[in-house]
Amino acid sequence: MVLGMGFVPTGEKNNDHAVMWPAMAAIAAVVFYWSVAKMREFFRSVETLHHELKQFQCEDCLCYCCSIGHATVDGQTLLCDRRILLSCITRWFGSVQAFDSVVRSEVLTCLTEQLASQVFTYKEFVVMAVPVLWLHMDDASTPLDWILRPADGHTVWVDYEMKISARAILRGVGGTFGNVPILFHLTSKLTCLLRKQVGRTERVKLCSSVLINCSVIVIVILVFVGMLYLELELLISGSLEGSLFTLAIFDLVVIVCAMLSFRCFPTQINF
Ligand SMILES: [Zn+2]
Ligand SMILES: [Zn+2]
Known part of the structure; x- marks a missing residue:
């Protein structure tokens, strides 16, 4: 659903990416916009x-x-479903009023709670973020390929390549279990809070919706850029070993933050 966000630039300034990135960003923006609109609609319908x-x-x-x-077009009499249903309900629940109150209390609570707060969970978002892991695994495989199939006349620095590979894996783990779920969670929180349509006429509603959707996108992208910037700062600071260590700590911190944010601020509608 929100898979449009499922791409994370690797940060390396590579010329091959000059065309690919803007194209991917454009596709991601369209998909992301659509997801935000749909998520707001979803929360409105739950309400x-x-x-x-x-x-x-x-x-x-x-x-x-x-x-x-109780008569078909060709004049046959029909049984009344309503009478059958009402008598069944009375038998099961005691009275129709008792059934009404069960729907208004228990069914209402279960249904809306499941729809509003059990759809956007940490687990669900991790599953959605898995492609981020694939992307970084792809990154991690290149240095391994250097080890396994070295180019002629080149010395293979196994230790170095392994570390580069490990760095990519660490980034993937942090992204899949930390950063991206946090971004998804932020999106679901914002779309839930800003689910209401503003304005009376259809035109005003449309304009306000576009504005709201775009502000959600801008906020999430700003947080995303902030995270990326922080991660890159950690990557280029100090030695390769040092950056591996800080990256592992960073992963741990973002994963704990992600889990805590889902636990402490679950997405739910306050009725
Ligand atoms: Zn009837
Ligand atoms: Zn009927």
Whole structure:
């Protein structure tokens, strides 16, 4: 769903990326915009469902059989589903009123809670972030390829290549289990908070929606750039061994932060 974010630039200034990156960024922006719009819509529909269930009344439900007067076009009489259902409900729940109150309390709580707070969990977001790991595994495989298939006349620095490879893996782990879930979580929090449509006319609603969606995107991208900048700072500071160590610490910190943010600030609608 939010896979549009599932690409993380590796940070190396490579000329091959001059065309690929803007193209990927453009695709990501479109997909990301769409995801943000859809997520806001989702939270709005959960809210609507909540309000509808809160006023649920069995009596309000329409029945096809009753609407056509219990007779088909060719004059045959139809059994009344409504009477059958109501008698079943009375048998199971004691009375129709008791059934109504079960829907308004237990069913309402379970359904909206599951929809609003159990869809966007840490686990779900890690699963969505897995392509980030693939990207870094791809990065990690290049130095290993140098070791396994060295170019003629070149000395292979096994130790060095292994460390470069380990660095890519560390970045992938941090991204998949830390950074990207944090970004996804931020997106879900923001879209949940800003789910409401502003304005009375359709045109105003559309304009305000575009503005809201774009501000969500800008905030998430700013945080993303901040994270990337911090990571790159850590990468270029000190020796390769040193950067491996700081990167491992960084990974640990972001993963703990990611888990804590999901636990302490779960995405939920306060009804
Ligand atoms: Zn019916
Ligand atoms: Zn009927």
